[in-house]
Amino acid sequence: MVIENSLEKKVSDSLWEILPGVKAVGVAVSGGADSVCLLTVLKNILPANIDLKAVTVNHNLRAEEETAFDADFVEEYCRSISVPCTRFEIERGKINQLSLTKKCGTEDAARTVRYECFNQFIEKENLDYLCLAHNLNDQCETVLMRFFQGSTSLYGINFQREKILRPLLNVSRKEIEAYLSEKKISYRTDSTNADTKYLRNSFRNKIIPYLENQLPGFQKSILTLSKKSKYDEDFISSVVEEKINSEICNLKNDSASFAAEEFFSLPMAVRTRIIYKFIERIKASGRISYQFVENFCLKKVSSFCNSSCGIDFIINEKAVVIQKSKKIATEEGFFAIIEEDGVYTCLGLEFCVKTGHGAVVLSCENSTIVLENLEFPFVFRSRQSGDKILSAEGNLKNVQDVLDSFKCGMFKDKIPLVQKLGNIDFEKSICCIWGEPYGFKNWIVRK
Secondary structure, eight states: OOOOSHHHHHHHHHHTTTOTTOOEEEEEOOSSHHHHHHHHHHHHHSOTTSEEEEEEEEOOOSOHHHHHHHHHHHHHHHHHTTOOEEEEEOOTTHHHHHHHHHTOOHHHHHHHHHHHHHHHHHHHHTOSEEEOOOOHHHHHHHHHHHHHTTOSOTTOSOSEETTEEOTTTTSOHHHHHHHHHHHTOOOOOOGGGGOTTSHHHHIIIIIHHHHHHHSTTHHHHHHHHHHHHHHHHHHHHHHHHHHHTSTTEEEOSSEEEEEHHHHHHSOHHHHHHHHHHHHHHHTOSSOOOHHHHHHHHTOOOSOEEEEETTEEEEEOSSEEEEEEOOOOSSTTOOEEEEOSSEEEEETTEEEEEEEETTEEEEEETTEEEEEETOOSSEEEEOOOTTOEEEOTTSOEEEHHHHHHHHTOGGGTTTSOEEEEOSSSOGGGOEEEEEOGGGTSOEEEOOO
8 A cells, every 4th residue: 555645654654563463453532633633544544454443432521512522523423434433421420539539630530531441442342452642742741741740751652552552653733733634624622622720731732832932843852852761761671670570579469579788789760660660569559759769769777667558668687578558447547657757658648747846747738737745756547446535625535536526428547647656655645636638627636
C-alpha cells in the first residue's frame, strides 16, 4: 500500500514493526479531534486482514445532552466508515464518588474508570492492541507538568505499554486539525477543555501559549529532554531489575527485603527506585511521597521503623525491609512510631512533624496543631477498641464517643490519634484526636 498523506505515513511508520501477525486492533474515540483523526487514519492505513474496532466511554461528568451527544457522534461516525463501536455508559456520580474515596482529582478518577473499560474491551474483543490518541502536544504538556510537580519521570508518555499503543505521539495538534480540515471531517469539542481548574488545561491554555510566545521552539527542547530522560531511565531501570533479581533481594507476597550493606552502597537513584518497586509490589493503600522514600533511603542506621499507607519501612543490621503493616483494630488501621522531625505519610495523609520550645507541631495542607509537653518518640495511629482520652474536666471519655460527636461517619477509622510513649499512665496517654485534616474538630489534651 502506497501512503501519500504525510500524517498517515507518520502513523504507518510508527506501527510497521508491530503490525505483522496482528489480527485485531482497537481504537479509543472520545469524539475530539485527536481520536477522530486516529480512527480515520487507522481505517485508511490498516491492511484488510486486520479487524479495526472502536470503543467510546461516556463518563457522564458533563451535562447529559453534551456528553451523550459526544458518544452518539462517535457511534454515528463509526457507522459511516463501517467500524464496529462499543459504548460504555458510566453511571452518573460514580467518578465523583471514586474521586472522594481515593482522595484524587476528578481527572485521575475518570482515567481509572476509563482504563477499566479499555481493559474489558481488549479482553472481550480479543484485541492485539488498543490505540490511544495522545499526540506530540500531549507529550510536551506531560513532561512540563511532571517537571513542575517534582517528578523524576521526565520521559513523558510511552509509545507502548503492554497492549496500549499511542501512534500519534510524533504528530502535532496542528497537523491533526489540518488533516481533518483537508478531509472535511467534523469532530466534537469538550466544553471542559477550557476549564482551567484542571491542571492539564491550565498548562494547555495558559502556560504553554506563554512559553511559545516568550521562547519560540521551546517544545523541541522539551521533547529532546524527554528523549534523553527516557534513555537514562531505561538504563537505571535495567540496574534496578538486575539488583531485584539478585540473591541479595528477597521477595514475598507481602514483604520485600534487600541486604542493608549492599543497599546503602547503591546510587540514590537506584535505591529510591528499588523501594518504589517494593511499594508497587506490596500495594500501598495511598500515595507515598518521594520525600518520605528519600528520607528512608538516607537513613543508614542499624535500627529504624516507620509506617505509611499500610506498609512498614524497617531497617535492621542485616536488611532493609518493606512489609505489609499488620492490621490493628480496623480494616484500615495504621500505626507509626515517630522518632524525629520530618515528613510522614499515614493512610494517604501527608503531614510534617517539627519540634521546638517544648512542643511538637503537626501540620498538613489544611491544619496545624501544637502539642505541648509531647516529645519523641510518640505514636501516630488509628483508633482501637477501648481507647480513652481526657476531657477538659479531667474525666476519661471513650474515643468512640468523641468521634461519634464529631459525626465523622466513614472517616472514623482514618482520623489519627497521637499517643505519648514512656513512663505514663497508658489510659491517659492519648493526647490528641486530629480531626481537622478531614474537616472535623480536634480534641487536644492541654494538661
